[in-house]
Amino acid sequence: MKKENFLGLSERVVELGKQAEQYLTPYFSRIDEIADYNTQKVLAAFRAHRVSDTMFAGTTGYGYDDHGRDTLEEIYADLFGTEAGLVRLGFVNGTHALSCALFGALEPGDVMLSVTSAPYDTLLNTVTGDCPGSMKRYGIGYRQIDLKDGRLDLEAIEKAAAADDVKMVFLQRSRGYAVRQTLSCAEIGEACAVVRRVNPNAVIMVDNCYGEFTEELEPTQVGADMCAGSLIKNPGGGLAPTGGYIVGRKDLVERAAYRLTAPGIGGECGCTMGQNRLLYQGLFLAPHVTAQAIKTAVFCAKVMQLLGFTVDPAPEAPRYDIIQTIAFGAPDPLRRFCEGIQAGAPVDSFVTPEPWAMPGYDDPVIMAAGAFVQGASIELSADAPMREPYVCYMQGGLTYPSGKAGILLAAEKLIQSGLCK
Known part of the structure; x- marks a missing residue:
């Protein structure tokens, strides 16, 4: 019996997918090993904290004595190897969680040292922006160490971190809208060791967005004092409707909670x-x-590579986040790729993505995202600032089969438009 071609994929694209998948089989096995390990880690934490149906009941108003909320925060702390956690729906996105963590740890006159070049576009507004409420407006200083050949410049970090006024060293694990490598926990651990040697009292903070559960360790298990991220990325598993988290030292988490709510109230409400x-x-x-999502990214890398585009990471490379970049070099193939990803979405598949002035970004951004949760980048999505070298950032995929379908539809768009080999 002939199988139905539900998506109308051409024979060339179907064969392209089979070729990519056959090549990738041995690399998928390592991804499954990490998932098995982390699943057992999560299950063990649920068992240790005696998770029960009673914890799913919601609270209203002030939210005092929310046993389910408090237990979930203890579970997050256990999973990340920290003293405390703050897991809240009140965080509107990852940038909000990161901002609360920064303002909680830093005071006027302190200096934040970013050692992974400039922070991600939206967070940069919090740090150096001229808008009311930014760290700059509160008299909190900022310095940065640029990456050296895409890697941490440990020698420069050691010199800069030794300054007396440096109270925080900040690392962004993932690449953001930059052409750079994502940091492994091993690399983060090396940087932490360097900072501890020259400035033992400095707070080491990691933007962990897109990196959770991609390895068997997290940044706070290799020397970071705290890290933060979004629940509509990896740790929300595609089900969290909104929110963010902060984990780390108890005093730092408490101070971040004061920024989320109010001083003296913190996480009690x-x-x-x-x-x-x-x-x-x-x-x-x-x-x-x-x-x-990682399997989808690896599949995307191989398919786009076969079509003649430059990809990073390479299909064979270890993965430390869920992001895949494709360098298109021109606006037209970038737009066609995003159109294909949108066509492969379960929500708003009929929409044609167009670049727009997205809040927090300096350039128009094109975004393909047909998600059950708005903006959830653990769901299949692709976005890019419309600027040279026209690099697209693809991430997500709740299931590998659906993610694979979206990538094949994107390949179909490129082939039909004559924009690839």
């Missing part, structure tokens, strides 16, 4: 409105869903 079940279930699924 914050109702969950019946959403605890999704946060728990999303976390339980997170290692598996993250692995599905």
